[in-house]
Amino acid sequence: MKLIVFDFDGTLVDSRALILECHRAVFTEFHLPLPLPKDSLALIGRSLELVLAELAGPEAPVSDMVKAYGRLLPQLRADPTFAEKPFEGVADLLDDLSRTPDAILGIATGHTSAAVVPALNALGWRDFFRTIQAADMAPSKPHPGMLLQALEATGTKPESALFIGDTIFDMEMARAAKLRPIGVAWGYHEPERLTKAGAYRVAHAVGDLRDYIRDWIAPS
Template sequence: MKFDLLVFDWDGTLMDSEARIVASMSAAFADLGLQPPPPAQARDVIGLGLEQAIRRLWPESAPTQRLDLIQRYRHHFLEANDTPTPLFEQAAEVVTELHAAGYLLAVATGKSRRGLDSALRQTGLDAVFHATRCADETFSKPHPQMLLELLDELGTDAGRCLMIGDTEYDLQMARNAGVAALGVSYGVHAPERLLALEPLGCLSAIAELPQWLGQGARPEHPSSVTGALEVASA
């Protein structure tokens, strides 16, 4: 199967940010005098937008309480917490190679726009992706809206798009949008959770992606997009 557009999740798929996310969520709860969620629960909601993640971790919370928690989380993740968030091994090389091969590349993430833009600058990958969507500017996964907007912006049919992610939220979003999905087993959700959603495969390392796509073969309709990122306000 040939694809023109490859859409990547960010946290847990390209970037190893789990430890900082869990620590920042724990600190945010503590700032409000609340018992932090167990690490396994905080880990499980990675991939959702912050509003949706907090609803799961704190079901009885009021909207104003969730807003306070979101603000404290962002303070810790973006400013106070210095836990390293490296790209997974070979991630930068893989997306650069695929960009050079003519694929359209995009990101669909539960991160905020401010958080994703910071990560793209930090990693030097801001010129590699042709479009991006974040959970604070559209619906959170597993709603299909992120993918539908990316398909529309980049002029691609759903049948020519592949979603790549480490959580069931990524795969459910792909299914809801009528898009093929590929799981990665090294991120947040266990392989059995991903395989239950019947992705086309489940990679054990991002470095396997070019070979899985067919020895790095070019798409049938190489991109004419220059690689400029979508610009959106934080």
């Protein structure tokens, strides 16, 4: 069996609007200067408390900000203006892979379980994934803990697993866990940064990613 683990934000879904609005609302609530969008998006993938601490500074009430973020996230996600939107072709790719006999799918995300599972349910994707690893289950990316747990949960060896993500944190995590790191160019970090961080390959379109996965599962 081959294990294919995906990042969520920036890899499967475009969550820019949701993340930026959450940051705007939380920083406004705590009367803190609003970070630049580029600074917020550059940290996507890491655990929320680390992101907020870096953006708001060491004196900020990060624990309270995390709680506010958790309260606001489902409210904003219910608004179509801010809800995550699957990248074109991703839903079909996941559906096809979920029907592939030799493939097991997983998620490894900087979201907590309480944040990512409702998102997967709303998208109709929850049943696609055999293992869901989240920020409340292991140290933040790029620590390999989430991927090591995914391997253990599915009985898969590192050499039979891919991790697909859009940030250098994803590539570094995959390398640390000895999985093959595959980057996608439509997310939050530039392809050149992904390659420098160790990406084995960078897909520039979902069709390219589909072809690579297909050939990796069943090489000709």
